[in-house]
Amino acid sequence: MKPWVLCVSAITAPLVLAQSDIPISGSLQSILSHGASNPLYTYPTQLTQGIIPKPIHSHNDYWRPLPFWSALSVGAVSIEADVWLYNETLHVGHEQSALTSVRTLDSLYIQPILDVLHRQNPNSSFVTSPPTKNGVYDTSSGQTLYLFIDVKTNGPKTWPYVVKALAPLRDAGYLTTFNGTAVTSGPVTVIGTGNTPLNHVQGVSPRDYFWDAPIPTLNTTFSNITKEVSPIASTDFAVQFGDVRNQEFNSTQLALLQSQVQMVHAKGIAVRYWDQPGWPVGTRNAVWRTLYDAGADLLNVDDLEAVANFWDNKG
Ligand SMILES: *[C@@H]1O[C@H](CO)[C@@H](O)[C@H](O)[C@H]1NC(C)=O
Ligand SMILES: *[C@@H]1O[C@H](CO)[C@@H](O)[C@H](O)[C@H]1NC(C)=O
Numbered sequence: 001m002k003p004w005v006l007c008v009s010a011i012t013a014p015l016v017l018a019q020s021d022i023p024i025s026g027s028l029q030s031i032l033s034h035g036a037s038n039p040l041y042t043y044p045t046q047l048t049q050g051i052i053p054k055p056i057h058s059h060n061d062y063w064r065p066l067p068f069w070s071a072l073s074v075g076a077v078s079i080e081a082d083v084w085l086y087n088e089t090l091h092v093g094h095e096q097s098a099l100t101s102v103r104t105l106d107s108l109y110i111q112p113i114l115d116v117l118h119r120q121n122p123n124s125s126f127v128t129s130p131p132t133k134n135g136v137y138d139t140s141s142g143q144t145l146y147l148f149i150d151v152k153t154n155g156p157k158t159w160p161y162v163v164k165a166l167a168p169l170r171d172a173g174y175l176t177t178f179n180g181t182a183v184t185s186g187p188v189t190v191i192g193t194g195n196t197p198l199n200h201v202q203g204v205s206p207r208d209y210f211w212d213a214p215i216p217t218l219n220t221t222f223s224n225i226t227k228e229v230s231p232i233a234s235t236d237f238a239v240q241f242g243d244v245r246n247q248e249f250n251s252t253q254l255a256l257l258q259s260q261v262q263m264v265h266a267k268g269i270a271v272r273y274w275d276q277p278g279w280p281v282g283t284r285n286a287v288w289r290t291l292y293d294a295g296a297d298l299l300n301v302d303d304l305e306a307v308a309n310f311w312d313n314k315g
């Protein structure tokens with residue numbers, strides 16, 4: 001059960017890939033370099049042309065040079081922003097000293113995502129009603145983008161502001177929704193984490209936001225979390241598994257990983273671990289590989305470029 005759809009047949013080789021180390025003739029070069037301005041070689045949804053979505057979660061995404069855009073450029077299907085409520089505005093950053101007045105949930109995430117979705121859903125005479133609901137990735141338009149919102153300030157006070165901040169995406173019909181019975185997938189799936197209060201999500205319908213359930217509590221007798229509440233569940237890797245030595249999980253660690261993945265998947269919920277080792281690089285890559293091979297659905301990463309390369313080279 002993978003929540004994303006990799007639609008390989010739809011991937012066409014974009015012109016830019018022709019710019020390799022192989023020498024090309026002067027006249028071909030001139031056609032290639034003029035392609036960008038020639039309507040024959042451009043099309044409306046090409047912003048994310050050729051980017052293949054990957055099960056990557058861009059952890060602390062606001063730390064990147066260009067929040068959201070950096071993750072988009074490598075094909076991450078999931079991103080995470082920490083939000084702090086001050087004076088009725090949601091500011092984005094890792095800690096209070098990193099906040100500024102202009103870096104807000106709206107300016108760094110909602111508006112840029114909306115911008116991409118407007119491009120991917122053009123209003124043209126070829127598109128008949130109802131309007132398209134393509135996701136951000138041109139190569140896989142049915143792929144949702146998970147937007148994790150990590151609430152840092154008081155949960156019950158802050159969450160209603162998050163719900164309000166989603167209005168531009170909601171009004172355009174771009175959010176994954178729950179109507180009390182069924183979930184309808186949309187271009188963006190919002191998942192509250194951190195201080196997000198469960199009782200502001202579970203039991204609420206209709207709604208267009210979900211909750212990041214802790215993996216270890218999912219099979220306790222008091223848990224009534226369903227996939228309609230939590231499409232993805234997460235937990236702290238280091239707390240569950242401790243140190244990974246010699247670049248491999250020992251038998252206890254591997255057994256726990258397999259049983260957690262199986263338990264969560266049996267509920268139709270996807271699996272994400274955070275706080276895995278980022279160093280040494282050999283250990284980091286071995287952990288990514290073990291998690292992926294065991295069926296973890298999102299690889300939580302801080303180094304986007306490394307994971308994108310890891311993906312490309314994965315045998
Ligand atoms: C919040 O508003 C008050 C009153 O206008 C102002 O003094 C304060 O600096 C503001 N705080 C932030 C974090 O913007
Ligand atoms: C799309 O085009 C139609 C026809 O010109 C227009 O009525 C409509 O408002 C446009 N919608 C958007 C979202 O631009």
Ligand SMILES: *[C@@H]1O[C@H](CO)[C@@H](O)[C@H](O)[C@H]1NC(C)=O
Binds near residue numbers: 180181182
């Ligand atoms: C909820 O959505 C599902 C799937 O689109 C639909 O079949 C069902 O009728 C809807 N239920 C309500 C109460 O709107």
Ligand SMILES: *[C@@H]1O[C@H](CO)[C@@H](O)[C@H](O)[C@H]1NC(C)=O
Binds near residue numbers: 224
């Ligand atoms: C889930 O359990 C909680 C706590 O026991 C309870 O308050 C809530 O009503 C239950 N919700 C559903 C949808 O069953």
Ligand SMILES: *[C@@H]1O[C@H](CO)[C@@H](O)[C@H](O)[C@H]1NC(C)=O
Binds near residue numbers: 241244250251
């Ligand atoms: C596996 O590693 C964990 C964490 O380092 C350790 O607590 C556990 O005892 C190890 N189990 C085995 C069987 O070596």
Ligand SMILES: *[C@@H]1O[C@H](CO)[C@@H](O)[C@H](O)[C@H]1NC(C)=O
Binds near residue numbers: 220256261263
């Ligand atoms: C819950 O799942 C964990 C991890 O898969 C497993 O170790 C534990 O035995 C399960 N507990 C119950 C009550 O099923």
